[in-house]
Amino acid sequence: MTVRVVIVDDHDVIRVGVRESLADDIDVVGEGRDVESAIIAIKEFAPDVVILDVHLPGGTGGGALDVLAEILGGAAPPKVLALSVSDAADDVVAVVRAGARGYVTKSISGPDLSDAVRRVASGDAVFSPRLAGFVLDAFNAAGGEVAHADEDLNSLTEREQEVMRLIARGYTYREVGEKLFISIKTVETHVGKVLHKLQLSNRHELARWAAQRRIV
Structure with missing residues (x-):
């Protein structure tokens, strides 16, 4: 489009x-x-x-x-x-x-x-x-929630958490792949799983979710 x-x-x-x-x-x-x-x-x-x-x-x-x-x-x-x-x-x-x-x-x-x-x-x-x-x-300075180990975060695998933190900070799929030595397709798969597990719709919501918990 x-x-x-x-x-x-x-x-x-x-x-x-x-x-x-x-x-x-x-x-x-x-x-x-x-x-x-x-x-x-x-x-x-x-x-x-x-x-x-x-x-x-x-x-x-x-x-x-x-x-x-x-x-x-x-x-x-x-x-x-x-x-x-x-x-x-x-x-x-x-x-x-x-x-x-x-x-x-x-x-x-x-x-x-x-x-x-x-x-x-x-x-x-x-x-x-x-x-x-x-x-x-x-x-965070405006009043984000203090980070805590909650069930949502614990539902993510270690690799999914790595991908989540990089995506929340604004890295592109290509940049995440280069940092973690994985393919762009694999990054897309991890992001899809993270959004599904956290019941989020897009990267913007993911960034806010991570910021509120101060885990990026």
Whole structure:
């Protein structure tokens, strides 16, 4: 299924680079270079996903935060994937709290960016591995439950727990496979079993489940 996206970045070179790096099943339907043009494009084209530069010029609340505040209040808001040169914890936490579904840095490869767009479109939360830790730490500081050995966790095998922790921190299936020296297909099988045992629907719910128990 084709994912319709709007790219928002104040640098022409970045917008062109992102557009050209995306896979064929991702259709760029519009672009924006500042807060005003971004909001206009998003409302006009109603994309599935907005690829949003974090440090966007214009607005009154920090550029990207103004865009998020404007577009996420509608009946069918798009998913937002933040894209930035910054990997600062403050930037990551701020846009996630404002409603972004994911945050990746501009060093990401084309295939990984395409995968991130698809995952965000499907409802997953997507973060570069290091950045996921910032979000989980912020969630825990806001009142997450203390980790405890419960029946759900004990129902997972040792390997399933290893996979679960990596997936909850935002690693892709390929990255999990490389770390654990197993195939992507095996990773997919483990994730399916973990979601079934924990009665969860997707990776986003799994990340929240793990964060609440502080086990990532």
